Amino acid sequence: MIKVTLKDGSIKEFENPISVLDVAKSISEGLARVSLAGVVNDTVVDLRYIIDKDCTLSIATFDTQEGKDAFRHTTSHILAQAVKRLFPEAKLAIGPSIESGYYYDFDVERPFTFEDLEKIEAEMKKIVKEDLKIERFELPRAEALKLMEEQGEPYKVELINDLPEDEIISFYKQGDFVDLCAGPHLMSTKPIKAFKLTKIAGAYWRGNEKNKMLSRIYGSSFTKKADLDAYLEALEEAKKRDHNKLGRELELFTTAEPVGQGLPILLPKGARIVQTLQRFVEDEEERRGYLLTKTPLMAKSDLYKISGHWDHYKDGMFVLGDEEHDEEVFALRPMTCPFQFMAYKAKKRSYRDLPLRYGETSTLFRNESSGEMHGLIRVRQFTISEGHLIVRPDQLEEEFKGVVDLINFMMDTLGIREDISYRFSKWDPNNKAKYIDKPKEWEETQDKMREILNHLGIDYTEAEGEAAFYGPKLDLQFKNVHGKEDTIITVQIDFSLAERFGMNYIDKDGKEKYPYVIHRTSLGCYERTLAMLIEKYAGAFPTWLAPVQAKILPISEKYHDYAEEVSKALQNRGIKVETDYRAEKIGYKIREARNERAPYILVVGEKEAENREVAVRSRKNGDEGAVALDSFIERIVKEIETKEK
Template sequence: MIKVALKDGSIKEYQEGISVLEVAEDLSAGLARVACSGVVNGEVVDLRTVLNENCDLEILTFNDAQGKRTFRHTASHILAQAVKRLYPSAKLAIGPAIEDGFYYDFDFNRAFVEEDFTKIEAEMKKIVKEKLPIEKFELPKDEAIKLMEAAEETYKVELINDLPEGEIITFYKQGEFIDLCAGPHLMSTKPVEAFKILSSAGAYWKGNEKNKMLARIYATAFTKKADLAAHLEKLEEAKKRDHNKLGRELKLFTTDDKIGQGLPLLMPKGARIIQTLQRWIEDEEEKRGYVITKTPFMAKSDLYKASGHWDHYREGMFVLGDEEKDKEVMALRPMTCPFQFTIYNSEQHSYRDLPIRYGETSTLFRNESSGEMHGLIRVRQFTISEGHLVCTPEQLEEEFKGVIELINYVMKTIGIEEDISYRFSKWDPNNTEKYIDDPAAWEKTENIMRNILDHLAIDYTEAEGEAAFYGPKLDIQFKNVHGKEDTMITVQIDFALGERLGMTYVDKDGNKQHPFIIHRTSIGCYERTLAMLIEKYAGCFPTWLAPMQVKVLPISDKYADYAQEVVDTLKAKGIKVAADYRTEKIGYKIREARMERVPYILVVGADEMENKKVSVRSRQKGDEGAHALTDFAERVEKEIKEKYNYILDMQVQEEK
């Protein structure tokens, strides 16, 4: 007999050799029906897994994140089986579950289109109705290769060859379909009844643009059709909010093939929003003791070689010149740190000078691959609120705390405080080529950062292999409307560059020491932040951020002079305002102003002109009636000054 400790703390005894599914059946027939997989001693496993010793066990359903992944991983195999039935020449690549769905990559002679989706979904339904048992089997590496070679699945052969010698290779079989896979999977195809193919795209094999472009199919699956319908409705709403679509419709930004991919053009409205954010951030940083710098957009390769960027980041840089031919090779800057460190080195510093907080609104350049670029999220030229804090070891935690306080204030003010998460990004000791190779320094610095994060009570996850090449970092993550997670802000503790670039300070004992450096942004990349805000507010920005805060609409030409008086009064208060003097009907002009997402629309006619009033229509309350012009001006001025976010207030009220 073996003892099985369950999630609720109870311990049950079973005969050795019992499966996870049989334990679920013993606990509850209902639980067994909805079970997807299990967790044995912390490892996610199949329901078919046999228990031969004492263990901890948790039964996973679709309500659990790993249970969802198991369910959708099986759905990806059903998709692949349907594709192979319909298009036998398609070669299998990979098909993982991802957040909110799954995908499968195929080597096919063309891209998959909508007509294919209908056929594939119909075939998937047949496979589900066939209730095919899913069987797991294992083979030694040489036999696994022979099996996949016989099936002419060249990508699977390559994956097997990448595995260590002596490795036991696992496969899953459902009907005639066999796939190389580590699992886990459901027991049969029967439960996967609610699914939908969403889109297709190109994807390089192994994510490397030097490899062949494959045809990817994205899809999702749920246990209930009602849940699938709700998800599809959510996706439709996401499409409406997609910054790449909405930002163009609202004339915030555009792109042009003649200029190049990843080089968006900010139109007047988009530029105005970023200008508002930038001025606010620069003023806020100055209040917190930052000193501003202004550094060149490019430098000789000598600087980047000294900092380590040349060795660790060169592929992501725009290099001007050829080292073999040109006496002097330049490169556009991918970050500002070595420039600000050079400013620091222009004079000797004492411990009394520290901390020094450098801030700069930096335009940076990174040679992103074409497949990675998207709208304003990932671009080749962007502007960032970059800063570097130079401090002693004793000051490190307090300075780090100040950085986090600034970031939290910024996130709260722009209204996305509840939408962010924190990731502690560490180095990968198995991939030292990517990082400065100093294991002892990495361990020490990561422990320092972990202790600081714990002292600050930050709720974070850990991610290996996501650090900067010179030190660990805290990433502030944000999900876009499609559920994809992007990094908005990073805070890094640097143990290497100060020493590499000869940065020192004289301590209390008169000895020269290398300082600690914190790399950080306070709002991140302005372009990416704008994209996030477009999607967060569906273009209905809070008044203080709106590129046009008030639109004045005279009922006819007779009231144009008063409309101009209203405009002048509001402009004197620093309010962004314009009048629509066109000879269109007032209803048409109101509809157009609404389409522009203007926070306030003011209609002026005979009564308003006579009484020095304005008829107010707001996004918050609709038609508010007539108000004194001076009262309205003071109201909006206060709203802008306090950065009041009535949109979030309305959402809170709706939730209540």
């Protein structure tokens, strides 16, 4: 008897080998109808997969990620088949499912157009109607290579050649279309009815800018048209909030080809928001006992060789000079830690000096590949709220908790804590070249961090292979409006670099000992945070963060003097104001001020000038009518001071 343990813990027994689909049928016909894949012993498989020994099994429907992936991966193959029918010379690259849908990369003579997408969608609908049976088969390496060579698919040939010798090489066939693929897929094309192709983009083969640029088609699919419609509506809303579009429209930042990719220019309004954030962070860190440092933007390669960055991170750095020909080689700093370590070493330290908390508003440089860069999210030069805490072992947990408390305070103040998830990033013991090779210390430090996170009651996931090269870390993850997840803040426990740098302290027993170092950011990268806030608030920032907190609109030139008086009164209390002196109709000026997302619009005319009032229009309450100027000033000052959201 074959024993199959189901998700609820119940066990079903079968006399003969049985497919996942038939197991689903044995549970209920209703379940079988909505089944998309199976998870056997934690491995995702087709419904056609034959179970021939005891195992655990869960049936994947569209309500599960595994089910969505199988459904959307199948849709990507339907997309590829449609493209090959319409554009026979197109070469197939890869077409995975992704969190929000799927994509497929093609090598074509000219990039696809939106007119092409309409034709491809129509062809996909035909393929779905044909109800093509999807079949899986395997081939030995030589036969697999021959098949792809005969079909003129060089990218598939390359993928096969890169597979390990013992890898099972599988293909999926639907009608006359065959694709190299590990699966899983649905049983036929028929269930894929609610789908949409959403975007065209360029993508380097294998993400390497040295390779050919391919044409990528994105799309998504659902089991119900209503769900697809809701997704497309959300997509339109996301486009409106996209920081790359909205940030430029609101004149927060720009880019310029002569400056270079990944080097955004913050315009006055964007720079004002970042300045507000920096002052907020530096003041709060000082209140919490941080000591401010100011360190160089570059250093000799000697410093990075001590830290290990030269060995583990050199390709991501901007190196100035050539080791073969120059006596001294410098590099722009990708992080601040080695510099602050030198500040620690400026004098002898005692156990009484610890914990020592250093903070710095640091400009950093990282040589990101051109394919990775996007708006303010991923750039080559950025500014970060960086800090390092040098602590004794007995202080580690308390200081780590203090860092997390600071971060949560920042996230709460910005109003984005509910959008954050926590990830415990660990090393990969099978990839020792990526990390400092001290397995015992890695495991001990990871155990300590896990214990601290559990004491904090943080709901976190674990990710192997995502640690820094010198220690495990807690990553705070944020999803942008398009669903892509980025790390915005990290907290790392470093068990290694203090020893590398000779950073010791004299303990109570008179012996020299090495401290732990906590690497952390409190707000993360300011550029990325700005992008996140643009999307979170759709450009309508809370008053304390808004680059223009009140927009003053005189009804006509006769009231310019009073408008200037109002402006000065507000500015004297630290309120950021702009006055629109243009000879435009007041209705037009109000509409423009609304489009600029100003929290308050203050209209001034004859009545307001006579009574020292302002006619207030606010984002929250609309037209509030005339308010005494002094009363309004006290109100907005309080709103700014309390950082009301």
